[in-house]
Amino acid sequence: MRVTHILGWLAWSLHASATILQNGQEREDPWPGQTSVITLDDNWKTYEADAPEVAFKGRWDSQHVSWWSAPGIKTEFTGNKLAVSFGPSTNDGALVAYRVGNLDWQYSNVTADATYQFVGDWSDFGEVSADTGKVFEMRVQIASVSSASDAHLNVPPRFEKKVEVIGGSVAAGQYGTYETLSSWAWLFVAGLGNVEHTLTAYPGVCLVDKQCYGGQSHGIGWYWHRASDPGSRARATYGDEPEQFDVKGDQATDLFLIQMGGNDHRHPNEIPGRNYYHGYIELIDDLHKTHPHATVLLVSQWGSWKQDGLNFVPTEVYEDEHRAIHEHYKDQGFVYYFSTKGLLQHNDINPKNHPTDVGHIKLASHLLQWVRLVLRWELEPLGEVTHGTLYWNNQQEY
Incomplete structure (x- = not known):
């Protein structure tokens, strides 16, 4: 069993020795939950x-x-x-996130060909007994899982609803403090609570099926049917014909969120609006054919903020095309349009036009309320957009 990069595309670059700054100050305990290597014996x-x-x-x-x-x-x-064991292809210092039940997420760095213990005598489960089944969740890739020799693993319960987010670097959390786990997409699906979820997002991917950044010869619609992403590591492993992915799966998707346009719009790609429009229609038709009962939400993609006198005014890429796509499906009733205008300010966006951690939280929070008000979904258990992670600026002396 082999393991590749943890948490998808970029979490491998986060190491225990890295410094995380918040408002210009070094964050104390940037990796809460850091654990160490163990050796398995007959007790496991x-x-x-x-x-x-x-x-x-x-x-x-x-x-x-x-x-x-x-x-x-x-x-x-x-x-x-x-404990969890990691395979030979795991990157040195890869970051994983883990939790038990709905307790706070913890973060730890791991590396290849090693076993780490994530639950032990130090874990606080309150009044929950050792004989009670507890759900362990990790956003990671693994070689094996080990429990106490006198205990056992069970198949975890599966939630009734499923959500999939499709997008580029913004949805994938590029430049966020904890990469994907800081993204609006992750904060949104985790804030929904009891739903299954998939994040089909990769930095630099275009919507239109043509060459994009990094020599990508296909758009997200083509890669939606593939198990690997458009990145150079995946292409080096699988070549130009990666493994097909079963997009129907064993559970129907109830809600798709799509945020595209930033990469298509930028130099050197600069996809014409008409091509972008038709590419989007093809993608939605494909999603609808595969999951005919799913709702599709188009999340707009901002451009740059421009100073107009004493104000900063946001722009949107492919705004006319997004509205035309929504109009195209208006009578069918399963496609909605979500404009991000007015939700984010210029200082919620970093110099590379990606949200700050606060910007991601704002967007996720508004999307959670959209789902609650429009789709009438309950936010369970709490609808918290920081998905159970202790917020950092919690000291009065800060």
Whole structure:
């Protein structure tokens, strides 16, 4: 069993030695939950990655390798200890996020050919007994999972609804503090609570099926049917014919969110509006044919902020095309348009035109309320846009 880069495309670049700055000051304890390598012995029972008790979340290929944003696993365990082993292709210092139940997310760095213990005597489960099944979730790629020798893993429960986010670097969380786990897409799906979710997002991907950044010869519509992303590492592994992905899966998707346009619009791609419009129609028709009962939400993509006198005025890429796409499906009733204008300010966007952590939180928060008000979904358990992670600026002396 082999493992490739953790958390999709960029989390491997986050190392324990890195410095995280917030408002110009160094963040204390930037990796809460940091754990260490252990050696498995007779006190442990090991389940290989293909064991039915280990549920894979997000996009994976047949070798249990994932290249997209925030792949993960879930399992239910008894006892009070749990460890995960990582395969030979794991990048040194790769960042993983993990939690038990709906407790706070923890972060740890891991590396190849090693086993790390994530649950132990130090874990606080309140009044929950060792014999009670507890759901462990990790956004990561693995080689095996181990529990105490006198305990066991169970297949975790599956939620009734499923959501998929499709997008480029903004949805993938590029330049966010914790990359994908800082993105609006992750904050949104985690804030929904009890839903299954997949993030089909990759930095630099275009919507239109043509050569894009990094020599990508296809757009997101083509890659939606593939198990690997458009990146150079995946192409070096699989060539120009990556493994097909079962887009129907074993559960129907209830909601798609699409945020595209930034890469198509930029130099050197500069896709004409007409081509972009038809590419978007093809993508939505494909999604609808595969999941005919799903709602599709078009999330607009901002351009640059321009100073107009004493104001900063936002622009939107392909605004006319987005509205025309929505109008095209108006009578069918399954496509909605979500404008981000007025939600973000110029200082919510970093110099490379991607949201800051606060910008991602703002967008996720508004999208959660859209789902609650328009689709009438309950936000369970709490609808928290920071997905159970302790917010950092919590000191009165800060």
